[in-house]
Amino acid sequence: MLTWFAENAATLAISAVLIVLAVFAIKKMIDSKKKGGCAGGCSHCVYGDQCSSNPDNKPQ
Amino acid sequence: MIKVALAGNPNSGKTTLFNDLTGSRQYVGNWPGVTVQKKEGTLRRKKDVIITDLPGIYSLSPYTPEEVVTRNYLLKEQPSVILDIIDSTNIERNLYLTTQLIETGIPAVGVLNMMDLLEKRGDTIDIKKLSQLLKCEIVETSALKSKGSFEAADKAIELAKKQKTTIPQKIFADSLEAELLKIQQIIGDMVGQHQLRWYSIKLFERDKRILGELALSDNQKKVIEGIIKNYEKKAGDDSESIIINERYEFIGKVVKECVVKKNVFESTSDKIDKVLTDRWLALPIFALIIFVVYYVSVSSLGTIVTGWTNDVLFGKYIMGNLSVWFDSIGATAWINDLVVNGIIGGVGAVLGFVPQMFILFLLLSILEDCGYMSRIAFIMDKIFRKFGLSGKSFIPMLISSGCGVPGIMASKTIENEKDRRMTIITTTFIPCGAKLPVIALIGGAMFPGVVWMAPAVYFIGIAAVVVSGIMLKKTRLFAGDPSPFVLELPAYHVPSPRNLFMHVWEREKAFIIKAGTVIFVASGLIWFLSGFGFADSGFGMVGAESSLLADIGNIIAPIFAPLGFGNWKAAVATVSGLLAKENIVATFGVLFGLGSDVAEDNSGLLQELQSMFSFGGAAMAFLVFNMLCAPCFAAIGAIKREMASAKWTAFAIGYQTILAYAAALVVYQLSGWLGGHLSFGIGTVAAITVLVIMLYMLFRSNKYKV
Numbered sequence: 001m002l003t004w005f006a007e008n009a010a011t012l013a014i015s016a017v018l019i020v021l022a023v024f025a026i027k028k029m030i031d032s033k034k035k036g037g038c039a040g041g042c043s044h045c046v047y048g049d050q051c052s053s054n055p056d057n058k059p060q
Numbered sequence: 061m062i063k064v065a066l067a068g069n070p071n072s073g074k075t076t077l078f079n080d081l082t083g084s085r086q087y088v089g090n091w092p093g094v095t096v097q098k099k100e101g102t103l104r105r106k107k108d109v110i111i112t113d114l115p116g117i118y119s120l121s122p123y124t125p126e127e128v129v130t131r132n133y134l135l136k137e138q139p140s141v142i143l144d145i146i147d148s149t150n151i152e153r154n155l156y157l158t159t160q161l162i163e164t165g166i167p168a169v170g171v172l173n174m175m176d177l178l179e180k181r182g183d184t185i186d187i188k189k190l191s192q193l194l195k196c197e198i199v200e201t202s203a204l205k206s207k208g209s210f211e212a213a214d215k216a217i218e219l220a221k222k223q224k225t226t227i228p229q230k231i232f233a234d235s236l237e238a239e240l241l242k243i244q245q246i247i248g249d250m251v252g253q254h255q256l257r258w259y260s261i262k263l264f265e266r267d268k269r270i271l272g273e274l275a276l277s278d279n280q281k282k283v284i285e286g287i288i289k290n291y292e293k294k295a296g297d298d299s300e301s302i303i304i305n306e307r308y309e310f311i312g313k314v315v316k317e318c319v320v321k322k323n324v325f326e327s328t329s330d331k332i333d334k335v336l337t338d339r340w341l342a343l344p345i346f347a348l349i350i351f352v353v354y355y356v357s358v359s360s361l362g363t364i365v366t367g368w369t370n371d372v373l374f375g376k377y378i379m380g381n382l383s384v385w386f387d388s389i390g391a392t393a394w395i396n397d398l399v400v401n402g403i404i405g406g407v408g409a410v411l412g413f414v415p416q417m418f419i420l421f422l423l424l425s426i427l428e429d430c431g432y433m434s435r436i437a438f439i440m441d442k443i444f445r446k447f448g449l450s451g452k453s454f455i456p457m458l459i460s461s462g463c464g465v466p467g468i469m470a471s472k473t474i475e476n477e478k479d480r481r482m483t484i485i486t487t488t489f490i491p492c493g494a495k496l497p498v499i500a501l502i503g504g505a506m507f508p509g510v511v512w513m514a515p516a517v518y519f520i521g522i523a524a525v526v527v528s529g530i531m532l533k534k535t536r537l538f539a540g541d542p543s544p545f546v547l548e549l550p551a552y553h554v555p556s557p558r559n560l561f562m563h564v565w566e567r568e569k570a571f572i573i574k575a576g577t578v579i580f581v582a583s584g585l586i587w588f589l590s591g592f593g594f595a596d597s598g599f600g601m602v603g604a605e606s607s608l609l610a611d612i613g614n615i616i617a618p619i620f621a622p623l624g625f626g627n628w629k630a631a632v633a634t635v636s637g638l639l640a641k642e643n644i645v646a647t648f649g650v651l652f653g654l655g656s657d658v659a660e661d662n663s664g665l666l667q668e669l670q671s672m673f674s675f676g677g678a679a680m681a682f683l684v685f686n687m688l689c690a691p692c693f694a695a696i697g698a699i700k701r702e703m704a705s706a707k708w709t710a711f712a713i714g715y716q717t718i719l720a721y722a723a724a725l726v727v728y729q730l731s732g733w734l735g736g737h738l739s740f741g742i743g744t745v746a747a748i749t750v751l752v753i754m755l756y757m758l759f760r761s762n763k764y765k766v
């Protein structure tokens with residue numbers, strides 16, 4: 001068992017990094033969807049102050 | 061209780077004056093039913109005087125929610141007096157609303173604001189003459205410097221206390237005034253004397269809300285329509301334009317007599333506009349500018365920087381070194397393949413186009429910020445009007461060249477519901493930033509050296525908008541006249557580098573974040589699905605042709621066979637574009653196992669694409685389909701929100717996909733047959749049939765046109 005872990009340490013480490021990155025990416029996608037806004041970014045969007053997706057325009 | 065209504069153009073200084081008059085007593089709420097901010101407060105020295113700040117508007121026509129709210133307030137609430145805030149530095153534009161406010165019959169005081177700025181310019185206004193010509197009291201203020209605000213309020217209170225409504229004066233040509241008098245005689249007993257002129261003008265303009273409000277008999281409507289039609293025939297213009305022109309004639313005379321400009325010369329903006337908005341030169345200049353934008357960002361400079369990013373940065377440094385390092389630390393082959401060819405292959409393929417996107421966004425931002433894009437909307441208004449839309453529909457399309465989502469949101473400003481729906485459906489035909497990598501990839505790989513390739517795709521988008529507009533306007537669902545389009549053209553100015561940079565960076569950041577999230581996950585998924593499947597030994601790693609992705613792709617591929625890309629890789633790439641259009645590039649990047657070398661000058665990629673597309677027409681059909689079909693999920697979500705109807709959302713997506721399919725079919729089949737790549741067969745017949753149907757729908761008469 002230990003030998004297997006030792007032989008595959010690099011693979012396991014890289015896999016762990018990938019899983020963490022994937023979880024962050026999915027979490028970011030879900031958070032973005034909940035928060036609002038679109039792919040264009042709101043700050044310098046022409047309709048940023050009118051867009052219903054802009055989180056700054058949502059009622060407090 | 062005296063009610064004073066503050067009205068005026070946006071940015072005329074109303075809010076400043078309101079704050080000055082009410083001090084800390086103002087409060088904010090919402091008009092019931094609309095999202096227009098209402099401000100009410102009491103005058104600082106007199107608690108029995110309520111000041112109501114109405115939304116900033118350019119006219120009292122019933123098109124925007126703000127305009128409807130303001131005129132409903134004025135006509136129904138009947139305030140004691142109106143304070144019309146006029147920006148004295150833009151008096152001609154502001155007087156348009158002034159003439160309409162006076163026509164309501166409510167006593168009005170004209171407040172010439174920003175007089176300090178006017179004096180700085182050296183211009184003068186003869187206040188006495190202006191008051192005589194407009195037949196209303198005029199006061200001067202400089203609200204920002206708190207000069208004259210309370211004098212204006214005192215004048216308003218004095219007028220309100222007289223409790224007199226006014227009979228507005230006649231300001232149009234005698235022939236038009238005679239027709240308005242006829243209409244007034246018909247509605248004489250329906251409205252107050254002081255409102256007769258207002259209602260007669262609105263009826264002449266065929267204002268639907270006023271028509272609905274006054275319970276006119278069918279005979280009365282017929283007589284009024286006859287009066288309008290006769291005059292329209294004589295004048296050679298529609299009734300709304302007639303009124304607008306007459307108003308500006310009157311305003312022109314007033315300004316000529318009352319305003320003295322120190323420096324009577326053309327501004328730089330006027331000189332530039334003489335060329336850029338010339339009736340013959342405007343469109344060719346626009347076409348040339350778009351050609352230059354796409355040529356620089358895709359075909360020339362953009363290609364050089366993207367080539368370096370893909371080949372050197374990702375290909376040589378990141379990919380090469382990472383793969384070697386993985387080998388050296390003993391990582392397994394599959395993890396090496398996943399990271400290098402899968403994830404970096406997909407994400408790198410997309411990130412490789414960041415430099416091109418930067419150049420494109422920079423050039424588009426320059427055009428927006430300098431003021432040229434407003435001119436485009438103005439120029440396109442003339443063309444759009446020929447098939448029933450207005451230039452207002454073009455503004456969302458201009459925005460869509462960055463991202464389709466805000467473009468779809470921008471359709472909110474279109475008051476006509478049918479036009480708004482049509483704009484939402486057609487906005488995403490204009491290639492957005494995410495489609496640029498696809499254009500660059502296919503264009504560079506299959507049409508090397510063809511410099512008009514990328515601009516051509518942009519114009520295909522515009523053509524799709526025009527064709528759709530013409531076809532749809534002849535259907536019951538979308539028939540109707542376009543709304544008038546009033547647009548203030550800002551003065552040209554050199555864009556601020558800081559603003560430009562921020563604007564471009566916001567878009568680039570969003571693109572990069574999308575690559576790091578959506579594309580990252582999608583690339584991993586595609587790598588897995590294209591590398592694993594069911595073989596004789598069970599589920600495990602297989603070649604791409606035997607993979608799960610190939611199995612899925614082979615089910616949907618036949619749908620695209622008539623379009624020239626009926627193979628599983630192209631089919632899968634197309635479907636993956638629903639997540640994000642740039643995912644098409646990422647998918648090719650993973651499937652071809654070329655890592656980040658998905659750049660147009662890579663010979664391996666060229667061979668792979670050539671094996672996928674039998675000839676240029678097939679590649680063009682692939683491009684046309686992906687440019688015009690249903691947009692990404694984010695844009696579909698925006699369509700759903702703006703349509704607020706599942707039925708209309710489904711219609712929009714269905715229409716886009718069907719049009720994309722039809723266009724791609726015609727491109728592939730006809731280019732193949734005429735080029736000798738395909739023999740005459742059922743596909744050719746289908747393409748010709750589709751073309752004939754489209755031509756029929758384009759050129760048939762419009763039975764809904766009034």
